[in-house]
Amino acid sequence: xxxxxxxxxxxxxxxxxxxxxxxxxxxxxxxxxxxxxxxxxxxxxxxxxxxxxxxxxxxxxxxxxxxxxxxxxxxxxxxxxxxxxxxxxxxxxxxxxxxxxxxxxxxxxxxxxxxxxxxxxxxxxxxxxxxxxxxxxxxxxxxxxxxxxxxxxxxxxxxxxxxxxxxxxxxxxxxxxxxxxxxxxxxxxxxxxxxxxxxxxxxxxxxxxxxxxxxxxxxxxxxxxxxxxxxxxxxxxxxxxxxxxxxxxxxxxxxxxxxxxxxxxxxxxxxxxxxxxxxxxxxxxxxxxxxxxxxxxxxxx
Amino acid sequence: xxxxxxxxxxxxxxxxxxxxxxxxxxxxxxxxxxxxxxxxxxxxxxxxxxxxxxxxxxxxxxxxxxxxxxxxxxxxxxxxxxxxxxxxxxxxxxxxxxxxxxxxxxxxxxxxxxxxxxxxxxxxxxxxxxxxxxxxxxxxxxxxxxxxxxxxxxxxxxxxxxxxxxxxxxxxxxxxxxxxxxxxxxxxxxxxxxxxxxxxxxxxxxxxxxxxxxxxxxxxxxxxxxxxxxxxxxxxxxxxxxxxxxxxxxxxxxxxxxxxxxxxxxxxxxxxxxxxxxxxxxxxxxxxxxxxxxxxxxxxxxxxxxxxxxxxxxxxxxxxxxxxxxxxxxxxxxxxxxxxxxxxxxxxxxxxxxxxxxxxxxxxxxxxxxxxxxxxxxxxxxxxxxxxxxxxxxxxxxxxxxxxxxxxxxxxxxxxxxxxxxxxxxxxxxxxxxxxxxxxxxxxxxxxxxxxxxxxxxxxxxxxxxxxxxxxxxxxxxxxxxxxxxxxxxxxxxxxxxxx
Numbered sequence: 001x002x003x004x005x006x007x008x009x010x011x012x013x014x015x016x017x018x019x020x021x022x023x024x025x026x027x028x029x030x031x032x033x034x035x036x037x038x039x040x041x042x043x044x045x046x047x048x049x050x051x052x053x054x055x056x057x058x059x060x061x062x063x064x065x066x067x068x069x070x071x072x073x074x075x076x077x078x079x080x081x082x083x084x085x086x087x088x089x090x091x092x093x094x095x096x097x098x099x100x101x102x103x104x105x106x107x108x109x110x111x112x113x114x115x116x117x118x119x120x121x122x123x124x125x126x127x128x129x130x131x132x133x134x135x136x137x138x139x140x141x142x143x144x145x146x147x148x149x150x151x152x153x154x155x156x157x158x159x160x161x162x163x164x165x166x167x168x169x170x171x172x173x174x175x176x177x178x179x180x181x182x183x184x185x186x187x188x189x190x191x192x193x194x195x196x197x198x199x200x201x202x203x204x205x206x207x208x209x210x211x212x213x214x215x216x217x218x219x220x221x222x223x224x225x226x227x228x229x230x231x232x233x234x235x236x237x238x239x240x241x242x243x244x245x246x247x248x249x250x251x252x253x254x255x256x257x258x259x260x261x262x263x264x265x266x267x268x269x270x271x272x273x274x275x276x277x278x279x280x281x282x283x284x285x286x287x288x289x290x291x292x293x294x295x296x297x298x299x300x301x
Numbered sequence: 302x303x304x305x306x307x308x309x310x311x312x313x314x315x316x317x318x319x320x321x322x323x324x325x326x327x328x329x330x331x332x333x334x335x336x337x338x339x340x341x342x343x344x345x346x347x348x349x350x351x352x353x354x355x356x357x358x359x360x361x362x363x364x365x366x367x368x369x370x371x372x373x374x375x376x377x378x379x380x381x382x383x384x385x386x387x388x389x390x391x392x393x394x395x396x397x398x399x400x401x402x403x404x405x406x407x408x409x410x411x412x413x414x415x416x417x418x419x420x421x422x423x424x425x426x427x428x429x430x431x432x433x434x435x436x437x438x439x440x441x442x443x444x445x446x447x448x449x450x451x452x453x454x455x456x457x458x459x460x461x462x463x464x465x466x467x468x469x470x471x472x473x474x475x476x477x478x479x480x481x482x483x484x485x486x487x488x489x490x491x492x493x494x495x496x497x498x499x500x501x502x503x504x505x506x507x508x509x510x511x512x513x514x515x516x517x518x519x520x521x522x523x524x525x526x527x528x529x530x531x532x533x534x535x536x537x538x539x540x541x542x543x544x545x546x547x548x549x550x551x552x553x554x555x556x557x558x559x560x561x562x563x564x565x566x567x568x569x570x571x572x573x574x575x576x577x578x579x580x581x582x583x584x585x586x587x588x589x590x591x592x593x594x595x596x597x598x599x600x601x602x603x604x605x606x607x608x609x610x611x612x613x614x615x616x617x618x619x620x621x622x623x624x625x626x627x628x629x630x631x632x633x634x635x636x637x638x639x640x641x642x643x644x645x646x647x648x649x650x651x652x653x654x655x656x657x658x659x660x661x662x663x664x665x666x667x668x669x670x671x672x673x674x675x676x677x678x679x680x681x682x683x684x685x686x687x688x689x690x691x692x693x694x695x696x697x698x699x700x701x702x703x704x705x706x707x708x709x710x711x712x713x714x715x716x717x718x719x720x721x722x723x724x725x726x727x728x729x730x731x732x733x734x735x736x737x738x739x740x741x742x743x744x745x746x747x748x749x750x751x752x753x754x755x756x757x758x759x760x761x762x763x764x765x766x767x768x769x770x771x772x773x774x775x776x777x778x779x780x781x782x783x784x785x786x787x788x789x790x791x792x793x794x795x796x797x798x799x800x801x
Contacts, residue, residue, distance in 0.1 A: 026564035115444045119466075119782070188630065191558035196786040198446065199556075268630040269558030271638075272466060272783040 003078035003230060006246075010226040010253045011219070012037050017254060018225075021261025036222070043215030051208055053113050061108030062213040068101030069223050075151060076230050079237040079245045082152040089149045091139045095132070098183075102128055105217075109205035116197045120204030123272070127189065127201065130279040131182050137286035138172050141293040155234040168292045169235050175282050175289070177259065180228035182279060184221050187264040189275050199272070225260070229253040303329050304360075304369040309669040310520045312734040315750065318357070318372050323381055326373035330358050331387050338661065339363045341650055343737060343746045345384075345394035347402055348759045352377055354402050359735055359748065363668035368735060377402055383409040390650035393767055416476035416800045420484060431474050436462045441469065444782065448477045455796035459785075466781050471774045478800035486760035492518070492592060492726075499747075500587050503764055503798035508534070508541040509740025510762075511590035513747040516671055517736035518592040521749055522726040526593070528716040533595050535673040536711050537577075537586055539704040542741040544573040546697040546704075547618070549793050553694055554625070556787040557634040565621045572610045579606060593726055598718030607712060611705055622698050635691035639776040639788035642688055651772045653743010653765045654700075655792060658685040658692040665739035674739075678710055688776075693791040730755045740765065742795065764798030 016033035023030025050059065074084040075094050083090075102124070109121040145168070146154045182189050185202030197204050206217050233252040237245045270278055305318050321329065334340055343361045347354040353374050360369045375381060383406040384391040396415040398404050403422030406412055414421070417428040436443075441464055448456040456477040462470040485498055499514035500507045512534045519526045547570040554562030574584040581589035581597040589597060625631055641651070646659035656663040664682035666674045674680050683699045685692035728751045736747045743765030752758040773792045777785050 022560060026560050027568075028564065115442065118442075119444070122465075187558055193560075194556070194558065194786075196556065198444075198785050199783040264558075265560050267559065268554075268628065268634050270630070271634055272781050274633065 001084060002081045003076050003083055004073055006078060006249060007073050007076065007223070007226045007230050010229060010250070011222040014222040014225050014229070014253065014257050017257035018261045018264070021258050022265050025262065025265035040215050040219045043218065044212055046211035046215075048209070048211040048213045051112060054108075054111050054208070057104070058108045058111045058208070059213075061104040061111075062209060062216045064104045065101040066216045066220055068097050068104075069220050069227070071097050073223065073227050073230075076227060077152040077155055077234065078230070078249065079234065079242075080156045080239045086150050086152045088153075090151055091143075091149075091154075094151070095135055095139075099128070099132075101220075105205060112208045114208065116200075116204050117207060119198075120201055123201045124185070124205060127182055127275060127279060130276055131179055131282065134175055134279075134282035134286045135179060137283065137290055138175055141168070141286070141290040142172075144290075145293045145296065151234070155237070156239050158235070158238055164292050164296050168289050168296075171285055171289050171292070172235055173232050175285050176228055176232050177256065178282055180225055180256075181260065181263070182282075183228070184224050186260060188267055188270045189278065191269045199269075225257070226253065229256045232256060304333075304371040306367045306369055307735065308366060308368065309665075309671050309737045310516045310734070312520045312523065312729065312732050313370075315731045315733050318370050318733060320355075321371060321373050323356075323373045323375050323379075326356065326358070326371060327382065327384055329371060330360065331384060333360055333369065334388055334390065338647055341652070341663070342390045342394070343368065343744065344735070344748050344761060344763050345391060345398075346748070346759075346761045347398045347404070348750060349402065350374075354398070354404065356398070357733075357748070357750075359746075361669060361737065363663065366669055368669070368737075370733070370735070375404065377404065380405040380407050382407050383412075385409050385411070389648045390768075393771070414476075416479050418476075418479055418801075419481050428474075428476055431458075433460050433474070434462070434470060434472050436470070440464060457796050461782060461785075463782055466783065468777050468780055468782050468785065471777050471785075473770055473774050475770070475796060475799050478797040480797070480801065482801045483760050483762060487757050490756075496591050500590075502762060502801065503766075503795040504585060505545055505795065506541070506740045506742060506745070506764070506798065507586045508537040508590060509738055509742070509745050510747075510764075511586075512538060512672070513736045513738040513740075513745045515590055515592040516738065517734050517747045517749055518726075518728075520736065521728040521732055521734045521751065522592075523729060524593055524724075524726050527719070529598070529718045530593075530595055531672040531676075532711065532716050533597075533599055534590055535677075536599070536708060537589055538672075538738070538740070539707050539711075540573060540577065541586060542704045543701050543708075544570055544577075545741045545793075546701050547573065549697055549790065550625075550694065552790050552793070553635075553690075553787060556790050557631060559625075559628070559631055562621060562625050562631070565617065569614055569618055569621075572614060576607060576610055579603065593724060594721040595718065596721045599715060600718075601715065604712045604715055607708065611709065615705065618701070626695070626698070632691070634784075634787065635694055636689060637687075638690040638784050639780055639791065640687070640689045641772050641776045643686075645775050646688065646772060649771045649775065650768045651743075652768060653739065654693065654696060654741075655743065655765075655769045655772050657682055658696050659688040660684060660686040663744065665737045665744050669737045671736075671738060673711070677714075678707060680707075690787055690791040728755045728757070742766065742793070742798075743769065762801060764795055764801075766794040766796075766799045769794050770799060 013033050015036035020030045072094050075090050077083045106121045106125050109117040142154050143149050146157045148154050186192055190201040209217055233249045307313055340360055340362050344359045347356050353376055356373045358371055383395050385395050386408040395409055399412055400414045400421050441462055444461040444463055446459040448458045458474040460472045461468050482502055486495055489495055500511045502510040547566055551563050551566035577586045578584045580603055641659050643660045646656055646661050652663050662682055662684055666680040667682055683696055685696050730753050732751045734749050738745045746763040748761040750759040777788050
């Protein structure tokens with residue numbers, strides 16, 4: 001329960017921090033920290049417009065997408081406080097409940113019949129598919145390392161003994177940051193600021209969504225960021241007492257947001273055909289983690 | 302003589318231009334251009350004359366600074382062979398003649414309406430009936446973009462035929478910005494009205510088009526322009542080049558998602574356009590260039606201001622440009638994207654910046670100089686050879702540096718400015734004038750023909766975008782569709798300059 005509340009809290013100011021970082025990096029003052037959230041609330045107050053070519057899929061997809069993320073968040077623990085849903089192998093459900101939401105977004109984009117949205121849907125499907133192995137290799141390695149298969153058990157017994165375990169923590173953080181960037185269609189894989197449909201991935205899929213639906217979809221981005229941020233925080237929190245783990249949690253989320261902002265400020269977006277190569281890097285880094293775990297356990301000499 | 306030889310901004314009598322039968326005319330011009338990279342057609346158009354069309358063909362020779370003109374008279378009902386079948390330079394020109402007068406070409410390879418002009422011959426079909434090239438395939442798909450632009454620029458329709466993410470073919474359909482500028486030139490008889498029309502041909506090339514118009518008008522009316530007018534036109538042209546190139550660099554940064562470059566270059570454009578405001582009261586230099594006079598003298602104080610602006614500009618610009626051209630993520634987006642080969646550029650007849658990035662030396666400032674070019678300084682065009690987006694971006698950066706040098710040189714010697722006077726100037730009778738100028742985008746060509754009373758009979762404008770749009774369509778072939786925006790921006794062609 002604690003973790004759920006914390007993630008919702010962080011999601012309110014996360015995008016504001018990213019945007020403020022980007023503004024400062026380009027020499028501007030930037031909007032207030034809560035501005036992105038205010039924009040979303042403004043959209044929530046509006047009704048949606050539906051194209052006559054769309055079906056029920058298009059109408060339910062934003063809600064399903066949103067609920068899938070909420071459900072995934074329910075599984076995230078906070079140190080030694082378990083998530084609301086917690087059982088052996090819950091990380092598999094975590095990955096596939098997110099995939100379910102994404103699947104509905106993809107078919108709802110196809111549902112509109114627009115050639116742009118079809119293009120975006122195909123890109124989104126490809127990149128999400130390439131990210132999946134990296135996530136499972138990390139989680140599998142952690143399960144092997146700790147001997148448990150639920151988020152809560154894994155993170156609460158995760159302790160840093162040898163140097164290699166520090167390496168595993170650092171590498172996992174790196175991979176999770178990049179997974180979060182890719183899943184949220186941020187730089188360097190996709191440019192969230194562009195106005196050009198031909199270069200978009202996620203934004204082009206939601207061109208036909210409006211009003212409340214659009215607000216729900218837009219709110220999913222900070223939610224997902226905060227969720228991955230919480231996962232990263234768990235690598236460091238372990239079984240620390242609350243008075244240390246709470247400030248640490250917020251510090252990690254803020255550092256995460258600033259990192260995202262800096263990454264987006266000082267480099268150009270990748271060429272679309274270079275994206276798969278880039279995403280494969282994540283899988284290879286996860287494999288490094290896997291071998292690290294095997295080394296620690298002495299199963300691989 | 303097979304043609305009349307003139308120089309830039311020279312006025313001649315129409316009766317001196319030789320008239321041939323169409324067959325001779327065709328052969329003569331094809332032979333003149335064959336295998337000649339140094340010659341290209343700057344304007345080819347028809348003038349309606351009682352069910353007969355008089356065709357004028359103007360070919361510029363970059364080596365000798367000469368322009369060759371000849372003409373031919375055909376009947377509207379004629380079916381004639383096209384020049385385009387043998388030389389693709391004429392493709393757009395003949396499409397325009399076909400559209401405006403209904404001339405039937407028997408062997409034109411791509412005979413489609415050009416801009417659906419208001420005074421076109423065939424009014425049955427509208428802009429929605431444009432015959433797009435189609436691919437009959439299960440695997441390929443079409444993506445249509447526009448005519449409403451997603452951002453802030455002008456309307457145009459782009460139809461892609463793609464294989465997945467790869468573009469196989471792009472067809473660009475324009476005409477949505479058509480205002481009938483050439484007709485308005487004939488209807489509006491006051492000089493101020495015409496000058497205002499000229500500055501609105503393409504809003505981003507105000508100085509280029511008004512300078513071309515002013516040079517042409519002064520030549521047509523046989524008045525000499527004094528040093529102060531030439532000085533202000535040259536300076537304004539170079540300032541416009543700096544401002545628009547900087548803005549383009551910012552827009553290219555935005556298209557590749559490079560935020561730092563976008564905000565720094567975007568900011569640097571402002572002091573330059575604001576200087577136009579200080580000088581002539583308008584950030585886009587509207588009202589600055591006028592035939593026969595200038596209302597805003599360039600003072601010593603303005604020169605001092607401009608020098609200060611350049612000091613601040615150069616410091617930030619050089620730092621940002623160094624960073625930009627050494628950033629791997631930027632280079633990987635720009636290099637080998639959207640390539641136009643030398644052969645393609647030659648075949649299309651590209652001009653200006655686009656030609657110069659493909660190794661084709663076309664720059665009116667050195668080949669047909671006017672105003673202070675070739676007088677105060679001899680312009681050395683910057684040439685790039687790869688023809689990709691990187692070349693076009695790098696060319697902009699180097700041209701900015703070059704233009705700043707030219708401006709500084711101009712500031713060393715500011716001529717006396719006389720008080721602007723409204724003198725009545727009138728064009729000569731039965732005259733033909735052609736004016737070429739190198740705008741920031743490339744060669745601008747204005748042609749005027751007067752009748753026996755000295756009234757305008759025809760006014761013909763050719764913006765550099767006229768030919769270069771085809772270069773864009775060719776450059777994106779086999780590129781990723783997601784790279785189209787950055788390719789498009791690297792050309793930055795004008796919709797209104799094409800549609801007129």
